[in-house]
Amino acid sequence: MAKIIRKSDSFYPIYEHKSGAKDVTHYCPGCGHGVLHKLIAEALDDFQIRDRTILMSPVGCSVFAYYYFRVGNIQCSHGRAPAVATGIKRVFPESIVISYQGDGDLAAIGGNNIIQAANRGENITVFFVNNAIYGMTGGQMAPTTLVGQKTTTSPRGRSVANEGYPVAVSEMLATLKAPVYIERVALTDAKNTNKVRHAVRKALQIQIENKGFSLVEVLSACPSGWKMTPVQAKQWITDYMCKQFPLGVFRDTSAEIEPSPAVKNEFISHDLFKKLDIPDKPFRAVKSETPPVNYQNPRLKIAGFGGQGILLLGLGIAQAGMQMGYQVSWIPSYGPEMRGGTANCHVNLSNKRIGSPVVSQPSTLIAMNLPSLEKFECEVIPGGLIIYDSSLINRPPARKDVEVLGIPATKIADDLGNTRIANMVILGAYIARTSIIPRQVVVDTLPVFIKRKNLVPLNVKAVDKGIEYVSQ
Amino acid sequence: MVEKGGLEKAKVIIREDECKGCGLCIEACPVDVLFEQNVLNRMGYHPAGYKGEGCTGCGICFYQCPEPGAITVFKKGYVEEEVT
Ligand SMILES: Cc1ncc(C[n+]2csc(CCOP(=O)(O)OP(=O)(O)O)c2C)c(N)n1
Ligand code: SF4
Ligand code: SF4
Ligand code: SF4
Ligand SMILES: [Mg+2]
Numbered sequence: 001m002a003k004i005i006r007k008s009d010s011f012y013p014i015y016e017h018k019s020g021a022k023d024v025t026h027y028c029p030g031c032g033h034g035v036l037h038k039l040i041a042e043a044l045d046d047f048q049i050r051d052r053t054i055l056m057s058p059v060g061c062s063v064f065a066y067y068y069f070r071v072g073n074i075q076c077s078h079g080r081a082p083a084v085a086t087g088i089k090r091v092f093p094e095s096i097v098i099s100y101q102g103d104g105d106l107a108a109i110g111g112n113n114i115i116q117a118a119n120r121g122e123n124i125t126v127f128f129v130n131n132a133i134y135g136m137t138g139g140q141m142a143p144t145t146l147v148g149q150k151t152t153t154s155p156r157g158r159s160v161a162n163e164g165y166p167v168a169v170s171e172m173l174a175t176l177k178a179p180v181y182i183e184r185v186a187l188t189d190a191k192n193t194n195k196v197r198h199a200v201r202k203a204l205q206i207q208i209e210n211k212g213f214s215l216v217e218v219l220s221a222c223p224s225g226w227k228m229t230p231v232q233a234k235q236w237i238t239d240y241m242c243k244q245f246p247l248g249v250f251r252d253t254s255a256e257i258e259p260s261p262a263v264k265n266e267f268i269s270h271d272l273f274k275k276l277d278i279p280d281k282p283f284r285a286v287k288s289e290t291p292p293v294n295y296q297n298p299r300l301k302i303a304g305f306g307g308q309g310i311l312l313l314g315l316g317i318a319q320a321g322m323q324m325g326y327q328v329s330w331i332p333s334y335g336p337e338m339r340g341g342t343a344n345c346h347v348n349l350s351n352k353r354i355g356s357p358v359v360s361q362p363s364t365l366i367a368m369n370l371p372s373l374e375k376f377e378c379e380v381i382p383g384g385l386i387i388y389d390s391s392l393i394n395r396p397p398a399r400k401d402v403e404v405l406g407i408p409a410t411k412i413a414d415d416l417g418n419t420r421i422a423n424m425v426i427l428g429a430y431i432a433r434t435s436i437i438p439r440q441v442v443v444d445t446l447p448v449f450i451k452r453k454n455l456v457p458l459n460v461k462a463v464d465k466g467i468e469y470v471s472q
Numbered sequence: 473m474v475e476k477g478g479l480e481k482a483k484v485i486i487r488e489d490e491c492k493g494c495g496l497c498i499e500a501c502p503v504d505v506l507f508e509q510n511v512l513n514r515m516g517y518h519p520a521g522y523k524g525e526g527c528t529g530c531g532i533c534f535y536q537c538p539e540p541g542a543i544t545v546f547k548k549g550y551v552e553e554e555v556t
Contacts, residue, residue, distance in 0.1 A: 003550035005531045007541040021515065023490055027538055029517065030494035034538025041540065068540070190500060190532040197535065223494075230494035 008041035010050045010070055017067040026064055030230020032187045032220025033062050033129060039193075039200045040098070040127065041069065047204060053096040054088050056081035058110075060102035061135040061222075079110020082117035085124045094262040096207055099126045104134040107143040107167050114173070118213055121178030125203045126215040128169060130184075131222035132241060139225035143167040146244050151225070166244055170217045174250035181206050181214035182251040187221065188238050192247075202254070209259035219245060277448060294383055295434035297351055299359045301376055303344035304368025304389075309423035312449065313366070314345035316427055320437045320445040321349035329357035342371060349436065364434075366426055368409070373397060387430060389422060405433055405470070412465050421462040428466020439467060482529025482548045484522050490542040493517030497533035497543060506533060 014022040027034045044050045054072035057065035058081050066073030072095070076084045081099040089097040099117075106114050106128050117124065133151055134140040141151040141158060144166050148157040158166075170184045181203060185196040196218055203214040219241045221233035228236060290296075300317065304310045311332045318330040326349040333344050346359035365380045367373035367388040380386055382401040390396075390406035397404050407429045413422040431437045442463055447456050484506070486497075491513060497520050498506040505526040513519045520542075529547035537543045 003547045004544065005534045005547075006544040011540045021489070023541060024492070024515070024539060029492035029538075030496055031538050034540070035535065038535070038538075038540055190502075190535065193535050230496050231499050234496065234499075 008038065008045045010041035010044040010053075011037075011068055012070045015067045017064055025068060027061065028222075028224045030221055030223040030233060031061070031135075032131060032218065032222070035187050035193065036127060036129060036196070036200075036218055036220065037065070037068060039197045040100075042197075043201045043204050044069075044071065046201075047208065049096045049204070049208065052094060053098060054092070056085050056088075056097070056099045056101075058099075058101040058105040059136075060105045060129075062100055062102060062129065063136065065100055079105050079108070079113055081105070082110065082113045082122070082124070082126065085126075086117055086120070086122050089122060089124050090265070093123070093210075093264055096204065097124045098204075099124055101126065101128055102135065103128070103130045103132065103142045103144040103169075104137075104140075107169050111143070111167075114169075114215075115176075118173045118179050118215065119176050121180070121213045123207055123210055123212050124214075125207045126213075127200070127203075128215055128217045129220045130169070130217050130241075130245065131220045131225065132166075133222050133225040135222045135225045139222075139227075144169070144245075146240055149240075168245065170215070170245075170250045173215060178213055179215065179251050180212040180253050180257065181249075182217075183249045184217040184219065184245060184247050186219035186237050186242055186247055188219075188234050188242075195247075206254050209257075210262055211254055211257040211259065214254075217245075219247075291435045294363075295385070295436055298347075298349055298364050298434070298436060299362050300347040300349075300364045300366065301344060301359050301362035301379065302347065302366040302368075303342065303372030303376055304366075306343040307420075308343070308368050309420060310343040310368060311345050313423040313427055314347045315449050316424075316442070316445065317349070317430070317437070318347050319449050320431075320442045321347075323441050323445050324349075324437060326350060327352065327354050329354045331357045342369075344372065344376075364430070366430065367393065368422065368426070369393065370395075385433070387426060387433070389426065405429065407466065407469050409466070412469065413462060416458065416461055416465065418458060421459055424459045424462035425466040425469070428463035428468075429470045430466075431463075432467040432470035439463070480548060482527050482550075483546045484527045484529075484533060485544045485546070486520050486522060487542050487544075488513050488519040488521070489515075490539050491517060491519035492539060492542075493519055494538065495520070496536040496538075500532050500536040502530065502532060503528055 055069050057075045059078035081101050085097045085099040130144050132144045133142050139151050140153040145158045150157050170182050174182050183199045185199045186192045199216045203216050206214045219237050223230045223233040302310050302314045314330050318328040321328045329348040331346050348354045361381050364385045365376050370393045377397050380402050385403045386397045387405045389409045391408035391411035409422040409425040412425045413419050450456050503526050505523045506520050508518050509521040531545045534543045534545050
């Protein structure tokens with residue numbers, strides 16, 4: 001062991017936080033967070049993993065952990081650290097990913113996040129600071145608040161009848177199959193603190209050896225929230241917290257698992273195309289035809305009944321646009337009921353970067369039923385284009401300052417033997433009127449977004465009918 | 473300040489300006505060589521201090537203290553080191 005025990009290199013020499021002295025943390029006197037920080041930092045030093053560690057700080061008093069730890073840092077939204085950690089770990093399997101969370105963060109708002117990450121057995125290390133309270137927001141009751149404990153939101157003490165029992169996170173997660181190591185420890189006297197130190201190191205070692213998910217629940221003092229002196233607070237952990245949250249190892253299969261090297265998932269783009277059934281050749285980055293100015297960089301709103309293939313039509317336009325080398329966006333908006341309700345989607349094709357995918361002032365409106373036309377007609381910009389299904393909409397648009405194209409798409413589709421392909425008739429009409437996308441590109445792209453491949457020829461026919469109708 | 477190495481005696485150094493006066497180190501020291509000072513530091517806390525004699529270098533106070541840099545413990549026979 002080192003001859004000098006001192007501040008770890010895994011802490012920054014000075015902390016660039018906004019308020020207060022730059023050589024002390026923002027934690028209250030006697031706060032357990034500081035001690036746990038030291039134990040983690042020391043392990044990062046000793047295992048020489050600082051350079052590849054990425055720490056998720058939560059929302060809670062430890063929100064500013066990134067000011068202290070000299071590692072990669074991400075500050076996650078409340079309770080979502082395990083999800084962010086999952087993403088990071090999967091993209092950088094050789095990194096050491098730590099999810100540092102409080103009890104409000106992990107057990108209340110993020111309860112499901114931690115359960116799912118544990119259940120998937122993500123190869124991450126979770127340090128769970130259980131101080132039985134929401135420290136940061138001023139001492140409200142947490143899921144882990146003890147029975148009888150007074151907080152600002154349980155002023156008469158937590159009652160089982162009213163607030164239920166404290167959530168025992170370690171026990172609960174230990175019912176899952178995947179976790180490798182789960183232990184509850186307490187930052188109290190020297191002996192117990194040493195156990196915390198060992199648990200921290202063990203949990204990190206498990207990740208270093210790629211063995212899987214580990215979580216260390218640390219019973220930790222919050223003297224401010226508990227309204228006690230730091231010394232009293234430590235005693236309270238021993239006298240009360242440890243009674244309701246017994247210390248111990250709830251899962252440890254680490255000895256049964258062989259260490260393995262990190263496996264990097266390499267991103268091979270042509271492989272991805274193959275898997276997604278997209279033609280394995282570079283997108284045509286050149287626009288083969290320049291559409292008339294008023295049709296360029298279209299912002300489309302496409303609306304109709306659920307079941308008319310509204311979203312698919314939008315997807316088709318976006319997909320083909322992407323093939324052309326446009327920047328594209330597509331966002332769906334479902335009605336409350338899927339079938340029979342209304343559906344609409346917003347599509348952008350642009351030569352420039354798209355700021356917002358939301359289309360509130362469409363340059364083109366495609367309306368496939370009357371309610372959609374009535375609702376969105378007024379939004380179209382002057383000089384814009386309205387395409388509507390004249391077989392279902394019995395009154396043409398009232399606007400006089402826009403270009404209007406009515407096409408009996410459903411009738412045409414019906415004649416082809418399938419009313420559901422009216423959307424493709426409209427697609428044909430749209431590209432024929434605007435020359436924004438050549439027919440061939442649409443035909444090439446159809447197999448990408450039409451799931452049932454045997455229907456592709458029929459869809460091509462429908463597109464051609466739409467083109468034909470407009471060209472007449 | 474340059475500490476001469478190879479010293480026979482263990483010792484503890486407390487950076488008074490980084491101490492929040494929580495008293496946990498004082499409470500935990502098994503040989504009772506830490507005490508609460510009368511002075512106030514820049515943050516308005518009574519910092520812990522070393523009585524100057526008797527530290528065994530066990531490190532317990534370091535692991536009780538929440539502040540990363542407040543306490544440094546030198547074990548018996550520590551090597552020459554620059555401490556700032
Ligand atoms: C989405 C969202 N909901 C609520 C809050 C308010 N909020 C901030 S911290 C916190 C709980 C903190 O408690 P805990 O996770 O136990 O951390 P501690 O401060 O005790 O370490 C809450 C509810 C927030 N910031 N964001
Ligand atoms: S409120 Fe509690 S948890 Fe937050 S810094 Fe203060 S003592 Fe620590
Ligand atoms: S190192 Fe041990 S003996 Fe020395 S002051 Fe700290 S707790 Fe006391
Ligand atoms: S534990 Fe640290 S902060 Fe608390 S009194 Fe001792 S030196 Fe100061
Ligand atoms: Mg808390």
